[in-house]
Amino acid sequence: MNALLSVAGLRKSYGPIEVLKGIDFDVAPGEKIALIGPSGSGKSTCLRCMNFLEKPSAGEIRLDGERIGVRNGHVMSDRQLAPQRAEMGMVFQLFNLWPHLSVTENVAIAARKVRGLPAAEARELALEMLAKVHMTHRADASPLELSGGQQQRVAIARALAQKPKLMLFDEPTSALDPELVQEVLKVMEELAAEGRTMLIVTHEIAFARDIADRVLFLDGGTIVEAGPARQVITAPREARTQAFLNKIRH
Numbered sequence: 001m002n003a004l005l006s007v008a009g010l011r012k013s014y015g016p017i018e019v020l021k022g023i024d025f026d027v028a029p030g031e032k033i034a035l036i037g038p039s040g041s042g043k044s045t046c047l048r049c050m051n052f053l054e055k056p057s058a059g060e061i062r063l064d065g066e067r068i069g070v071r072n073g074h075v076m077s078d079r080q081l082a083p084q085r086a087e088m089g090m091v092f093q094l095f096n097l098w099p100h101l102s103v104t105e106n107v108a109i110a111a112r113k114v115r116g117l118p119a120a121e122a123r124e125l126a127l128e129m130l131a132k133v134h135m136t137h138r139a140d141a142s143p144l145e146l147s148g149g150q151q152q153r154v155a156i157a158r159a160l161a162q163k164p165k166l167m168l169f170d171e172p173t174s175a176l177d178p179e180l181v182q183e184v185l186k187v188m189e190e191l192a193a194e195g196r197t198m199l200i201v202t203h204e205i206a207f208a209r210d211i212a213d214r215v216l217f218l219d220g221g222t223i224v225e226a227g228p229a230r231q232v233i234t235a236p237r238e239a240r241t242q243a244f245l246n247k248i249r250h
């Protein structure tokens with residue numbers, strides 16, 4: 001099967017420091033991939049390169065065969081990038097909802113601005129997406145009245161309202177109080193079960209083991225080990241993966 005997302009020779013430097021040192025992987029349609037690894041290994045940078053929130057220093061990213069971020073040898077402007085970014089719904093560590101808009105409006109605005117839907121249709125789609133993340137009961141609330149877990153679920157609905165081909169999650173539960181983590185992971189698990197294509201940067205190793213098809217273990221800006229989630233997490237082959245997993249288990 002053709003890859004939905006294809007990453008080849010991805011490199012990223014900040015000044016003299018090379019943070020990504022040649023990353024290659026493919027994501028098949030419907031596949032869930034978890035990116036794990038120590039702090040500073042380059043996971044978030046890698047994810048942010050997918051939609052050119054970070055500009056890669058080298059390499060190619062393709063979505064459905066289309067080169068992301070570069071046209072005729074030139075890096076595209078934010079305006080040119082917008083339709084490509086719309087195909088990748090991104091969920092950040094911090095949810096960044098508009099405090100002056102209701103929950104529904106926060107989600108509908110994505111459908112209106114990104115997909116150009118008329119207001120009534122955007123609202124309908126927003127309510128549909130809020131149902132998916134079990135937030136219908138707070139549709140008219142202000143984000144300020146919500147817990148962090150609820151806000152993150154609204155942020156997931158907002159990303160879904162773009163109707164993306166691929167969902168990108170950048171440590172979506174790291175900013176949450178521990179008791180709020182599970183409700184967000186449950187929603188992600190439900191999205192996974194729907195057959196969505198997902199690329200997830202996470203420190204939740206048990207979650208990665210249970211919902212990902214494959215795990216990529218990043219260390220020092222390279223993929224040190226990649227394989228079926230259960231194998232990489234329960235029986236890692238590489239010493240660096242073993243050391244990382246041992247460390248976080250203790």
Ligand SMILES: Nc1ncnc2c1ncn2[C@@H]1O[C@H](COP(=O)(O)OP(=O)(O)OP(=O)(O)O)[C@@H](O)[C@H]1O
Pocket residue numbers: 014019037038039040041042043044045046
């Ligand atoms: N804008 C930037 N300018 C300079 N260095 C940066 C920038 N963004 C990230 N880095 C550096 O790149 C390296 C990789 O960062 P990145 O956030 O991708 O790691 P990570 O694996 O996601 O870590 P964590 O799990 O702690 O979020 C780190 O050393 C970080 O300090």
